[in-house]
Amino acid sequence: MASKRAREEKLDDEEERGVTPSVVVVTHMDCLLHRGNEGSRDSSGETPARITTLLSKIATTHPPPILPPRKRHLQIFSTPTHANLTDLLRVHSGAYITRLLDEIPHPSQRRLRHFSPGHSGVKTSFVSGGSLDAILAAAGAVVCAVDAVVGEKRGAETAFCVVRPPGHHCGWEGVESLGSPLDLAQGFCFVNNVMVGRWFLLFDAVGAAYASAAHGMRSVIFDYDVHHGNGTEGIVRHLLAVHDPTDGPFPFLFVSAHQYEIGDDDGTFYPGTGDIIPPSDPAYAHVINIPLPPGSGSNAFRTETERLAMARIASFRPDVIFISAGFDSHDEDEVGDLHLVDEDYDWIARRLRRVQRRVVSVLEGGYLGGKGEEPGLVTGAMAHLRGLMEPVEVGDGST
Numbered sequence: 286m287a288s289k290r291a292r293e294e295k296l297d298d299e300e301e302r303g304v305t306p307s308v309v310v311v312t313h314m315d316c317l318l319h320r321g322n323e324g325s326r327d328s329s330g331e332t333p334a335r336i337t338t339l340l341s342k343i344a345t346t347h348p349p350p351i352l353p354p355r356k357r358h359l360q361i362f363s364t365p366t367h368a369n370l371t372d373l374l375r376v377h378s379g380a381y382i383t384r385l386l387d388e389i390p391h392p393s394q395r396r397l398r399h400f401s402p403g404h405s406g407v408k409t410s411f412v413s414g415g416s417l418d419a420i421l422a423a424a425g426a427v428v429c430a431v432d433a434v435v436g437e438k439r440g441a442e443t444a445f446c447v448v449r450p451p452g453h454h455c456g457w458e459g460v461e462s463l464g465s466p467l468d469l470a471q472g473f474c475f476v477n478n479v480m481v482g483r484w485f486l487l488f489d490a491v492g493a494a495y496a497s498a499a500h501g502m503r504s505v506i507f508d509y510d511v512h513h514g515n516g517t518e519g520i521v522r523h524l525l526a527v528h529d530p531t532d533g534p535f536p537f538l539f540v541s542a543h544q545y546e547i548g549d550d551d552g553t554f555y556p557g558t559g560d561i562i563p564p565s566d567p568a569y570a571h572v573i574n575i576p577l578p579p580g581s582g583s584n585a586f587r588t589e590t591e592r593l594a595m596a597r598i599a600s601f602r603p604d605v606i607f608i609s610a611g612f613d614s615h616d617e618d619e620v621g622d623l624h625l626v627d628e629d630y631d632w633i634a635r636r637l638r639r640v641q642r643r644v645v646s647v648l649e650g651g652y653l654g655g656k657g658e659e660p661g662l663v664t665g666a667m668a669h670l671r672g673l674m675e676p677v678e679v680g681d682g683s684t
């Protein structure tokens with residue numbers, strides 16, 4: 286039954302249906318099983334309703350066709366295979382994954398367990414009986430999206446993974462300090478989903494023939510969550526430190542645009558990292574931080590992205606671009622203070638696709654509530670989807 290359903294939901298491809306979706310939305314209902322949000326008031330925003338609310342909006346805006354369409358712009362795919370241990374061990378240490386597996390309660394248990402140290406007494410990251418399935422489903426969705434966008438069974442030009450728990454604060458050993466003045470937690474993250482996707486690209490690829498070609502594939506990841514992607518930067522630094530140059534050039538460039546503020550305990554914006562990387566830093570060629578002060582808004586986001594990152598992204602010549610899509614940078618979201626608006630998420634998707642049209646985007650933060658009629662998570666993500674769907678002219682990436 287399961288395999289029949291999976292076949293029915295197989296991604297369309299040109300040969301079989303004559304329709305190629307511009308974008309595939311990849312999700313998994315197991316992402317609803319993680320109940321870490323019930324652990325404390327400080328973790329209450331990262332809820333299953335984030336996923337169901339967003340999927341409901343996507344499905345009503347882009348309903349599945351009853352009759353075969355001539356051109357399908359969006360397809361929802363909801364039965365990706367879970368990530369396996371090998372996928373996780375490429376981006377996290379064995380000791381960390383062992384601890385994660387040891388501490389997640391059995392699915393039959395109702396109790397939650399506090400998983401990581403809290404910063405300044407704040408406890409954010411709890412695991413529940415359903416957490417393992419949710420974590421493996423989220424990472425597996427990204428692997429599936431890579432398959433769909435750049436794999437042998439290519440079925441879409443871009444993908445958007447609507448998954449939880451998020452991943453970009455999770456480093457090689459879990460908590461990633463990078464010298465932060467805060468006693469860090471993991472910001473609701475347990476496995477770095479987008480990094481799993483990236484390393485799948487290199488080592489598993491999609492079929493043996495593709496693996497050899499993919500070995501030299503270069504990728505950029507652009508993170509616009511309001512919080513610095515400290516976990517992703519930490520993993521890039523770890524892998525760079527152990528990289529053997531005889532294997533070829535290190536193929537990743539990480540870019541994070543985020544709110545940045547260092548003050549006393551209450552004045553430091555989580556996670557307290559993400560300042561400009563100086564040229565003397567060993568990771569300079571592979572990490573670009575775009576720190577934005579509180580209240581920056583659209584103009585500063587776009588101007589600083591152009592000034593600090595776009596030329597370097599274009600000259601890196603990526604074969605695929607990943608996006609860590611966090612909508613807590615939205616003006617309607619109460620978590621941050623960057624004041625981005627819907628059009629910014631459309632703009633950045635189109636801007637990156639002018640460099641490389643193959644894009645895999647992965648949901649990070651972005652929460653319900655806020656002051657508007659609809660949450661910034663929903664309106665921002667829908668604008669982002671438009672930016673992933675509409676045709677763009679691929680050029681040299683200059684403005």
Ligand SMILES: [Zn+2]
Nearest residue numbers: 510512613650
């Ligand atoms: Zn965030």
